[in-house]
Amino acid sequence: YQLLQAVSHHSLLSISLSHQRGRVLPSELLRRPPSVCGGAGGQSVSISRSSQSMALSGTGGGFFFMPSISSAPNGKEVMQKLNERLASYLEKVHTLELANSSLEQNIREWYKQQTPMPRDLSEYERTVASLQDQFDASNQHNTQIVLQIDNAKLAADDYKMKYDSELSMRQAVEADTVGLKKLLDELTFAKNTLDKQVEELKEERLSLKKNHTEVRRWHQGTTINVEVDAVPGVDLKSAIAEIRAQYEEAVERNQQETEFDDLNQQVSSSTEELQSGRSQLAELKRTIQSLEIEVQSLISLVSKQALEGSLHETEQHNYTQLSELQNLINQLEAELAQLKGDASRQDEEYKALLDLKTRHELEIQEYRRLLDMEDKRVSNEDQKKINVSSQIRALYL
Structure with missing residues (x-):
């Protein structure tokens, strides 16, 4: 149960992070259509303009922008490759979202089936209260002795x-x-x-x-x-x-x-x-x-x-x-x-x-x-x- 919970938690965290990064970066990327070069899976991606270029690097499916000044002669080919990779990346994100929702549904059903019955702790509470009273009396007696x-x-x-x-x-x-x-x-x-x-x-x-x-x-x-x-x-x-x-x-x-x-x-x-x-x-x-x-x-x-x-x-x-x-x-x-x-x-x-x-x-x-x-x-x-x-x-x- 603990192993399943840890795996589900790690999968949810990875999927949510990848989903967020996938949602942000393509929109930012599509706002700058002139030229893109780079890759995914630990590779770097660069987008160039006539006056300034921005480089994106990612590890494990994530991206970050890094400014760079370059001019790519084959801008259309790079843009096409980047679009292909982005499409495959978005497809993977969608697949992981579906898997994540299915896993969450399974976890909720399992919790519903494995809900423990409440135990009667009144006897323990009475024992603890008695011991607490004895402890307080002992502390009071000890305080009087110290005084x-x-x-x-x-x-x-x-x-x-x-x-x-x-x-x-x-x-x-x-x-x-x-x-x-x-x-x-x-x-x-x-x-x-x-x-x-x-x-x-x-x-x-x-x-x-x-x-x-x-x-x-x-x-x-x-x-x-x-x-x-x-x-x-x-x-x-x-x-x-x-x-x-x-x-x-x-x-x-x-x-x-x-x-x-x-x-x-x-x-x-x-x-x-x-x-x-x-x-x-x-x-x-x-x-x-x-x-x-x-x-x-x-x-x-x-x-x-x-x-x-x-x-x-x-x-x-x-x-x-x-x-x-x-x-x-x-x-x-x-x-x-x-x-x-x-x-x-x-x-x-x-x-x-x-x-x-x-x-x-x-x-x-x-x-x-x-x-x-x-x-x-x-x-x-x-x-x-x-x-x-x-x-x-x-x-x-």
């Missing part, structure tokens, strides 16, 4: 981002703790240094008191004796100068007031860092609360056991971090209280040293006043002695 997986991945990514942020905050707090420990060590070292300086100042105070007592005793002894040599006066001035030098050295050491101010600034900065740690702890608590709310909202999307395990791990991790942060805050508060106590104690010691400095300044001013009075008295007595000696010399003279 749940995507939501779980997004939740996991969110937890990971929050874990990274909390880890970075924890590292920052640990770095701040290390810095505070270093600051505490520096403050402890400064406190020890100040304690040593206080002890040294106390020793210097005792030595100054001792020197002051000795000078006072010596001064009292010099007030009783009127005839004082110049040498003890010089010794008194040197002693006062020595006391003054010692006092100036004590004053230079007391310039550590600026260091005390630095300590106060460090204590205040430690307090600010403690407040920052507390604010970070509050922020972490708020973050944990928001995470718990998100976990509650994600329970309906992800399996309950996985969420409970993840929630337990998150709570355990957050509880561990909160415990560490609380211990760190307690430690920082204890260190801050110790620093405040040390600062207050150093403030009291500084005030005591300042009072001692004031008393020493008053004593030095008193010493200066007494020395000035003593110098004036000695100079007056020397002047009186000079006047008496001059009067005695005048009397003898």
